[in-house]
Amino acid sequence: MTVARTLTAVRRTLLGLVGLQLGLAIALSLVDSYRRRGKKPKPFPVTGPQTVPVGAGEITTYTFGRDLYDDMLAAIDGARKQILFETYIWKGDEIGWKFKTALTAAADRGVDVHCIYDGFANMVVSPAFKRFSPSLKVMRYPIWNAGLRVWDLRRYGRNHRKLLVVDEEVAFLGGYNIGSAYATEWRDTHVRITGPGVWDVKRAFADFWNLNRRRRLTRSERPLLLETASDWDPQIRIHRNIPRQWNFPIRSMYLEAINRASRNIWLTTAYFLPDQDFVDSLAEAAQRGVDVRILLPLKSNHIVADWISRGYYGQLLASGARILRFKDAMVHAKTATIDGNWATVGTANIDRLSLQGNYEINLEVIDPAFAEVMEDVFRTDETNCLELTLAEWEARDLNRKFTESFLAPLRPLL
Numbered sequence: 001m002t003v004a005r006t007l008t009a010v011r012r013t014l015l016g017l018v019g020l021q022l023g024l025a026i027a028l029s030l031v032d033s034y035r036r037r038g039k040k041p042k043p044f045p046v047t048g049p050q051t052v053p054v055g056a057g058e059i060t061t062y063t064f065g066r067d068l069y070d071d072m073l074a075a076i077d078g079a080r081k082q083i084l085f086e087t088y089i090w091k092g093d094e095i096g097w098k099f100k101t102a103l104t105a106a107a108d109r110g111v112d113v114h115c116i117y118d119g120f121a122n123m124v125v126s127p128a129f130k131r132f133s134p135s136l137k138v139m140r141y142p143i144w145n146a147g148l149r150v151w152d153l154r155r156y157g158r159n160h161r162k163l164l165v166v167d168e169e170v171a172f173l174g175g176y177n178i179g180s181a182y183a184t185e186w187r188d189t190h191v192r193i194t195g196p197g198v199w200d201v202k203r204a205f206a207d208f209w210n211l212n213r214r215r216r217l218t219r220s221e222r223p224l225l226l227e228t229a230s231d232w233d234p235q236i237r238i239h240r241n242i243p244r245q246w247n248f249p250i251r252s253m254y255l256e257a258i259n260r261a262s263r264n265i266w267l268t269t270a271y272f273l274p275d276q277d278f279v280d281s282l283a284e285a286a287q288r289g290v291d292v293r294i295l296l297p298l299k300s301n302h303i304v305a306d307w308i309s310r311g312y313y314g315q316l317l318a319s320g321a322r323i324l325r326f327k328d329a330m331v332h333a334k335t336a337t338i339d340g341n342w343a344t345v346g347t348a349n350i351d352r353l354s355l356q357g358n359y360e361i362n363l364e365v366i367d368p369a370f371a372e373v374m375e376d377v378f379r380t381d382e383t384n385c386l387e388l389t390l391a392e393w394e395a396r397d398l399n400r401k402f403t404e405s406f407l408a409p410l411r412p413l414l
């Protein structure tokens with residue numbers, strides 16, 4: 001056989017394998033969505049909004065969408081000067097309309113309202129919903145943002161952030177997208193902050209707006225938010241992934257905190273597809289005696305992500321880490337708390353798309369009172385979890401082991 005024939009055979013085999021993997025992924029998704037038809041998630045335990053003072057401001061933690069949306073809408077209704085609103089998903093349903101109506105009313109009474117939503121995430125939302133009053137300044141982050149620079153990987157990140165800033169006074173950020181199902185059916189975590197941290201969230205919005213605006217500024221126009229902050233709050237940091245600047249601090253933030261943990265790491269994530277270094281850090285923490293708990297959905301809304309995620313369970317369980325699976329509803333939170341001191345709440349999932357691909361925003365807080373709230377939330381979630389033991393994991397059937405291994409090469413895509 002000539003070299004050329006061998007290369008052709010290898011190429012066909014590889015293409016065939018990739019085709020089979022994608023085919024299996026599609027088949028799993030179709031079967032899963034068929035099985036879910038008409039099924040409603042069950043209620044789950046939640047903690048009410050809890051507020052603690054941190055530095056010169058306060059942080060309120062939300063774990064139930066309806067509580068959060070009520071407070072966000074009240075803040076929009078009370079705005080006097082400016083609203084900055086940014087979301088990955090903005091459904092055209094009852095909750096989506098409530099936000100659209102409140103934002104439009106604010107703009108109509110003279111408030112300066114800026115909105116950003118992601119074009120790709122809202123492709124299925126009706127075009128009528130996506131027509132806005134001219135009183136609102138709206139940016140649809142485009143589906144294709146690379147233009148003719150197809151080779152430029154910095155232009156492929158999605159805008160996955162979810163935030164709201166009202167005047168100088170209050171900022172919200174966290175895992176919640178905007179939609180009716182998230183109000184009651186999904187377990188998620190968001191925070192409301194006051195104090196110097198608000199400026200950082202405002203800066204995050206303004207930088208994205210200025211970086212991605214389509215139209216050049218006229219001579220008389222100024223970029224959004226030229227002024228700088230006057231205060232530093234040592235307990236609070238806002239970290240932003242900015243793919244356009246190839247800047248991904250949220251992964252580093254996690255790794256640094258995990259690597260210095262001495263007592264506990266309690267991590268909650270909707271999708272768990274970390275890189276090997278991330279898994280190693282968690283496993284090493286467990287091996288040095290840290291109480292590592294990873295809380296995930298038993299079944300998320302993306303079944304292929306669940307299958308691929310399972311590929312990491314063996315190493316983690318063998319290291320002593322515990323895996324807790326939230327049952328009967330989707331847990332979509334992106335949070336962690338460490339050693340009763342450190343905590344993060346944000347938009348970044350523990351997967352490649354979030355940690356090395358998309359625009360994201362996470363709050364990092366070093367404060368025992370806030371860490372205690374986050375531990376309280378975690379304990380409440382644990383009451384709705386099934387723990388997966390190493391013995392159970394090792395006893396799973398061959399079909400499952402085969403599917404996990406077969407889908408493993410798709411990991412870098414997610």
Ligand SMILES: O=P(O)(O)OC[C@H](O)CO
Pocket residue numbers: 088089160175177270301302349
């Ligand atoms: O990308 P996230 O974390 O906001 O989750 C969104 C849902 O997966 C939509 O299907």
